[in-house]
Amino acid sequence: MNNRYDVVIAGAGPAGGQCARDLAARGYDVVVLETESEDEFPRQSNKSTAGTFPSMMASFGVPDDVVMQYTDSVVLESPTDHYVREQPGAVLEFADFKRFLVEDSRADGAEYRFDARVTAPIMENGEIVGVRYNGDEEVYGDIVIDATGPAAPLAKKLGVVDLKRENHAIGIEYEFEGIDIDRPGFADLNDAMMLRLDHELAPGGYSWIFHTGEDTAKVGLCYIQNGGHKQYARDDFAIDDYLTHWLETDPRFRNATPLEGKQHRGSAHIQLPEKMHTDRFMAIGDTVPTVDPLWGEGINKCMQSGRAAAATADSCLKHGNLEPTAENLEVYDTLWHRDVAPNQRKRLLMTQMLYLAPNERYDKLMADLRRLDDDTLASANRGSIPAILSLLEPSDIPMLAQFAKERFSLDWFR
Ligand SMILES: Cc1cc2nc3c(=O)[nH]c(=O)nc-3n(C[C@H](O)[C@H](O)[C@H](O)COP(=O)(O)OP(=O)(O)OC[C@H]3O[C@@H](n4cnc5c(N)ncnc54)[C@H](O)[C@@H]3O)c2cc1C
Numbered sequence: 435m436n437n438r439y440d441v442v443i444a445g446a447g448p449a450g451g452q453c454a455r456d457l458a459a460r461g462y463d464v465v466v467l468e469t470e471s472e473d474e475f476p477r478q479s480n481k482s483t484a485g486t487f488p489s490m491m492a493s494f495g496v497p498d499d500v501v502m503q504y505t506d507s508v509v510l511e512s513p514t515d516h517y518v519r520e521q522p523g524a525v526l527e528f529a530d531f532k533r534f535l536v537e538d539s540r541a542d543g544a545e546y547r548f549d550a551r552v553t554a555p556i557m558e559n560g561e562i563v564g565v566r567y568n569g570d571e572e573v574y575g576d577i578v579i580d581a582t583g584p585a586a587p588l589a590k591k592l593g594v595v596d597l598k599r600e601n602h603a604i605g606i607e608y609e610f611e612g613i614d615i616d617r618p619g620f621a622d623l624n625d626a627m628m629l630r631l632d633h634e635l636a637p638g639g640y641s642w643i644f645h646t647g648e649d650t651a652k653v654g655l656c657y658i659q660n661g662g663h664k665q666y667a668r669d670d671f672a673i674d675d676y677l678t679h680w681l682e683t684d685p686r687f688r689n690a691t692p693l694e695g696k697q698h699r700g701s702a703h704i705q706l707p708e709k710m711h712t713d714r715f716m717a718i719g720d721t722v723p724t725v726d727p728l729w730g731e732g733i734n735k736c737m738q739s740g741r742a743a744a745a746t747a748d749s750c751l752k753h754g755n756l757e758p759t760a761e762n763l764e765v766y767d768t769l770w771h772r773d774v775a776p777n778q779r780k781r782l783l784m785t786q787m788l789y790l791a792p793n794e795r796y797d798k799l800m801a802d803l804r805r806l807d808d809d810t811l812a813s814a815n816r817g818s819i820p821a822i823l824s825l826l827e828p829s830d831i832p833m834l835a836q837f838a839k840e841r842f843s844l845d846w847f848r
Contacts, residue, residue, distance in 0.1 A: 436463075436465075436545075437572065437573055437574055438463075438573075438574045438575070439463045439464060439465045439545075439573065439574070439575045439576075440457070440462040440463045440464060440575065440576050440577065440747075440751055441453075441457055441462055441463075441464045441465075441575050441576065441577045441578075441579060441747055441751075442464075442465055442467070442564065442565055442573055442574070442575035442577075442578045442579070443464065443465070443466045443467070443578075443579045443581055444466075444467050444552040444565060444567075444578075444579070444580050444581060444582050444587070444588060445466070445467075445468065445469075445552075445580070445581035445582035445583060445585075445719070445721075446466050446468035446475070446476075446532065446535070446536055446546065446581075447479060447532065447581060447582075447583055447719060447720075447736065448531075448532070448535065448719065448732070448733045448736045448737050448740070449581040449583075449718040449719025449720070449721075449724070449736035449737060449739055449740040450466055450468075450579070450581030450582075450718070450719065450740065451466070451532065451535025451536060451539060451740070452494060452535060452736075452737040452740035452741060452744075453579060453581060453718060453740030453741070453743050453744045454466050454535075454539040454544040455535060455538055455539040455542070455544070456740070456741055456744035456745070456748075457544070457744045457747060457748070458539045458540075458542035458543045458544035459539075459542045460744070460748055461543075462747070462748075462751060463543075463545075464539075464543075464544045464545070465544070465545040465546070465547060465573060465575070466536075466539075466544060466545070466546050466547070467547050467550035467551075467552050467565065467567055467573065468546060468547070468548050468550060469549070469550065469551040469552070469582075470548060470549075471548050471549045472546075472548035472549075475529075475532070475533065475536075475548060476528075476529050476532045476533075479532070479583070479700075480528055480529045480532070480698055481528070481605070481698045481699060481700025482528045482698065482700065482732070482733065483525070483528075483607055483642065483644055483652050483654060483698070484525060484526035484527070484528040484531060484733060485505075485523060485524075485525050485526075485627045485644050485731075486523065486524055486525075486526060486731070486733050486734055487521070487522070487523050487524070487734070488522055488523070488524070489734070490733065490734035490737070491524060494737055494741075496526075496531065496534070497534065499530070500526050500527055500530040500531040500534050501524045501525070501526055501527070502525045502526060502527045502646045502647065503524070503525045503625070503644075503645055503646045503647050504522070504523070504524050504625070505522065505523040505524065505525060505625045505626055505627050505644075505645065506520060506521075506522060506523075506625045506626070507519060507520050507521060507625065507626045507627075508521045508523065508626070508627050508628075508629070509621045509623065509626050509627070509628040509629070510628075510629055510630075510631065510799075510800065510803065511620075511621065511628055511629070511630035511631070511632070511800075512630070512631050512632065512793070512796035512797045512799060512800050513632045513634070513793050513796065513797060514797050515797050515800035515801070516620070516621040516628075516800060517799075517800045517803040517804055518621055518626075523627055525627065525644045525645070525646055525652065526733075528698075531733075547567075547573075549568070550567045550568060550571070551567055551568055552565050552566070552567045552582065552587055552588065553566055553567060553568075553569070553587055554566045554587065554588070554591055555578065555588050555591055555592060555715075556572060556574070560713075561713040561714050562578050562588070562592065562712075562713070562714050562715045563575075563714070564578065565578055565588060576714065576750075576751065576758060577714055577715070577716070577747050577750070577751070577758045577763075578714060578715050579715070579716050579717070579718055579743055579747075580594075580715070580716075580717045580718070580721045581717075581718050581719050581721060581740065582721055583700075583702070583719060583720040583721060584597060584602075584701055584702055584703060584720055584721070584723070585721075586717065586721040588715070588717075589715075589717040589721050589722075592712055592715055593712075594709060594710065594711065594712055594715065594717050595707065595708075595710075595717055595721060595722060595723075596708070597703045597705070597723070598703065598705060600659070600660045601658065601660065601703045601704050601705040602658070602659055602701060602703055603639070603656055603657065603658040603659070603701060603702050603703070603704050603730075604656060604657070604659065604673055604699070604700075604701045605654060605655065605656030605673075605699060605700055605701065605702075605730070606654055606655065606656070606673050606674060606677055606697075606698070606699045607642075607652055607653065607654025607655075607697070607698045607699070608652075608653055608654065608677070608692045608693075608696065608697050608698075609646065609650065609651070609652050609653075609692070609693045609696035609697075610650065610651060610653055610687070610690040610691065610692055610693065611648075611649055611650045611690065611691060611693060612649055612689040612690045612691050613643070613649050613650065613651050613653075613686055613687060613689075613690045614649075614685065614686040614687075614688070614689070615645060615649060615651065615686075617685060617686045620686060623643055623645050623651070624645060625645055626644075626645055627642070627644045627645070628642060628643045628644070628645075629641075629642050629729060630642065630643075631788070631791075631793075631796040631799070632793060632796065633666035633792070633793055634679075634793070635655060635676055635679065635680045636655040636656065636657050636676060637657060637662070637663050637665075637666035637667040637668075637676075638657045638658060638659075638660070638661070638662030638663030638664070638665065638666055638667070638789045638790075639655060639656045639657025639658060639662075639663065639789060640655065640656065640657075640729075640789075641653075641654065641655035641656075641676075641677075641680060642654055642655070643686075650693070653677075653680075653681075653687075653690075654677070654698070655673070655676055655677055655680070656730060657673075657789075658704050658785075658789070661786075661790065662786070662789035662790045663789075665790070702720045702723055702725045702730075702732065703720070703723045704723070704725070704727045704782070704785065705723065705782070706778055706779055706782055707722045707723065707724075707770075709767060710722050710766060710767050710770060711760060711763040711764070711766050711767060712760050712763075713758070713759050713760045713763075714758045714759075714763075715763075716743045716746065716747075716763060716766050718736070718739040718740050718742075718743045719732075719736035719739055719740060720732060720736060722739065722770070724736050724738075724739045724770075724774060724775060726775070726781065727778070727781050727782050727785040728781050728784055728785045728788065728815075735774060735775060738773065738774045739770055739774050742766055742769035742770055742773065742774055743766055745769065746763055746765050746766040746769065749762075749765065750762050750763070777816055777817035779817075780816075780817025780819075781817055783817075784817065784822065791830075795829075795830070798827075799825070802825050802827075803825075806825070
């Protein structure tokens, strides 16, 4: 077995799979090590609701056959109101999508080793030259990339990332049939991705229903286990209890039954990365982490980070004499901040503020969203301060004061 590659990637998620696709298409020798076995892949890592948008599908050439349902709108729900925005999207079958990334990069020559659990970097003269997996097996590369999501075994050991416990977001989801998709009194969720702000169901986070056709949908919730969550959480509830509570109390689920084997759970860290590379090494996707903090859109962002790392590796490897030193890989961090997640700091602040707000404010927010024009909303979504201020009002002052207190005392997201 070949044991030397141009690039070694740990993890076959959206980030690692896309990075391998780009590198293999450019003719590099690339190997991806994936901890799960191939016959069941992905099982444990089949975690995502996989709602995405046409820009991602087009820029990465994702085929229609991994789409479960094309959607026409995004719906925001509060405890007693909702806001509908026309916006085309797609809910992917995440497992098919992951397998597509593997097959497509293989067609261009990428190699995959399944049942390969990466544990540690192999170091020489203070630089990573390869990785150790499954105990004592080794593989070597000019550049090594950690794309293992929150596991981050290489990035942590190299001191590149410091994923903090208090920034840990957890999510759980079931697929159901028999859902009342267009229930009187609620928004019509046919061909919609719905996100619900309601602390009774997802304290300090949000819950969702993503329509997957006829009377079926993906139903889940997530929250960051910090300030906003602690303020609104029930002592006796774990995340599964919140989902059960929603299923028992929302009439749309009265006749719903879970689809066998269609349960997903996972996590990500919601924090601002400091650096993402060192000599001969880059960390991509949710190892960094890269997921959008506000609404959890991670697939597009993580694939973009994989592409930025592939472009950076290409710029070193194509000139045989440009060593992939930390200095020469710095461009990856620049691309990440410029193209992948340009407003990450502002979006983290918006996230913190949004999930601190009380339920009554969410009801009012729906009316505010209807009041504002599309340009202002798009600016607010990008983190524009004047646009965000147009969404705030005097009664928000106590919440803003609490936000400021928590922000400066806990130094969240660092
Ligand atoms: C419940 C939930 C719902 C979500 N919904 C959406 C959504 O609707 N839309 C959206 O865009 N994003 C969504 N996301 C976010 C999105 O799924 C992630 O941001 C994205 O999957 C991260 O991609 P990644 O490649 O960085 O990491 P991962 O997807 O975590 O992939 C990492 C891969 O590395 C492998 N691995 C782990 N450890 C090792 C090891 N030691 N050695 C070798 N391999 C290893 C894993 O098996 C996995 O295959 C959701 C996330 C969750 C948890």
